[in-house]
Amino acid sequence: MKVVLSGYYGFDNVGDEAILYSIIQALRDNEPGIEITVLSNNPPFTEKTYNVKAVDRWSMLAVCKALIASDGLISGGGSLLQDETKLRSIPYYTGVIQFANLIRKPVFIYAQGIGPLHHPFSRAVVKRVLRKPEITVRDQASKKLLERIGVQNPIEIVPDPVLGLKLAEQNSTWWEKQAFTGSAVTVSVRDWPSSVDYKQKMAEALDSLAQEGKQIVFVPMHGKHDEKASKETAEKMKEESYIAPYDASIEEKIAIIGKSDLLVGMRLHALIFSSITYTPFIAISYDPKIEAFAEIAGQPVAGHVMDEGWNGSSLSQAIRTALQNKGAESAHLKETIGHLQREACNTAQKAIHFFEKEVRGNKIGEGSLKKR
Structure with a gap:
């Protein structure tokens, strides 16, 4: 085929x-x-x-x-x-x-x-x-x-096909070199046209967590585009943060998110990477697909980039709550996402069966025409 x-x-x-x-x-x-x-x-x-x-x-x-x-x-x-x-x-x-x-x-x-x-x-x-x-x-x-x-x-x-991704052992050479101690929060941020300074809100929340000893690690999901957005957000922070390599492999970015305690994410597939490693996440939405997946995963949306109705304080509190309930949230993700991981693999089977049926139908049709 x-x-x-x-x-x-x-x-x-x-x-x-x-x-x-x-x-x-x-x-x-x-x-x-x-x-x-x-x-x-x-x-x-x-x-x-x-x-x-x-x-x-x-x-x-x-x-x-x-x-x-x-x-x-x-x-x-x-x-x-x-x-x-x-x-x-x-x-x-x-x-x-x-x-x-x-x-x-x-x-x-x-x-x-x-x-x-x-x-x-x-x-x-x-x-x-x-x-x-x-x-x-x-x-x-x-x-x-x-x-x-x-x-x-x-x-x-x-389900989204990435939910069915079969993962080998998750390792990140970059992460190991950092020798982080204590809790780590990964962050996926992207540019989006808005009159709301959502990066400032995120920076304030991340500063609050960093002051409590959390390691803040940005994970650029779209190459240099997200590296730029990550640097802009990090520059708004007063505390130290880290930015993972923008050109790291798919497997390494999954590993980095999986080794953290929680993800604060805008990119859909950062949220999915978080889910398949059973890492709780807090979503920041810019598109209906973010709310849709957060609802599927049973994880909270802390704000929208076009909405002023949230701030650094409310975001940091949502993160603290999720971290306090990390064990329960991880177990919830494992239960919720587990069956979706199995179902995601079935979509390819549906596609193959569909093509096989159509190819057989076309051959039968061609045979009928030749007999005429």
């Missing part, structure tokens, strides 16, 4: 790279001989890192050739069909899906988070291209949004 994967891959975003890694892992677990071609912004990196074929996602000729030679397209995971961050996301990802539709290649929407879809154009295009694909989404809000805009295909809710 040959499949093409389309997503936000090759952009040095650890969250999306973790999605790719987990999907490849799950596909190979279910179909060891599967041939995978990834549409990537950095094909050499993708090929070397994951031992797959990769083509330039911006080359229309390369994308078309890959799809023509495949048995089907996997679109996802991640938040691809949305117009909140980039207006070109909808035209690009729906364009890839539509070409697959045109050449009669089956399309599997893999655990996507849908929306926001602010513009009528976005809603109309998404509704149109999702008439044929098999659709799985990662939360109830995504399903409701697709139903609201008129998508009539069955829509199944499945």
Whole structure:
């Protein structure tokens, strides 16, 4: 079987790279001989890192050739069909899906988070291209949004693929070199346009914890972008803090978060890394997907980057409460996330069965035409 994967891959975003890694892992677990071609912004990196074929996602000729030679397209995971961050996301990802539709290649929407879809154009295009694909989404809000805009295909809710990531022993050379003593709080912060100085609020809360002897460790999830946001927040602090290497591997960033006592996080996949290591987290939201996952994991959202209704004091108190209840919170995460980890691996099986059924159907159809 040959499949093409389309997503936000090759952009040095650890969250999306973790999605790719987990999907490849799950596909190979279910179909060891599967041939995978990834549409990537950095094909050499993708090929070397994951031992797959990769083509330039911006080359229309390369994308078309890959799809023509495949048995089907996997679109996802991640938040691809949305117009909140980039207006070109909808035209690009729906364009890839539509070409697959045109050449009669089956399309599997893999655990996507849908929306926001602010513009009528976005809603109309998404509704149109999702008439044929098999659709799985990662939360109830995504399903409701697709139903609201008129998508009539069955829509199944499945866990984020990263929840199914199979972890080897978690180690971080960088962490070991720091020789931290006492409790550690990891932090995932990103830039977001807002009139609220949320980084100042976070810095005040982190200062309060550092004064109590907690080690504050920033974990950049999107390369140099998040390293910059981490440095800006750290510079607002009066106390000492640490910033983990922005180019650390997926496994090392999972290890760093897993070795901490608690995560304060904005990035969705920082929260997921926290969950799969059963490390409690406090979320700072900038997007509905953050609230959606925090609700799934049963962890608190302490504030929103567009909202003035929280401050450093309320955030630090939420962190202290979580740390005091760490044992219970970790046990709760293990119970809550445990079954989702098992279910996440099943999505790849659904995709493979879907493609096998479609390929068989196409062969039967071709045979009937030849007899005529």
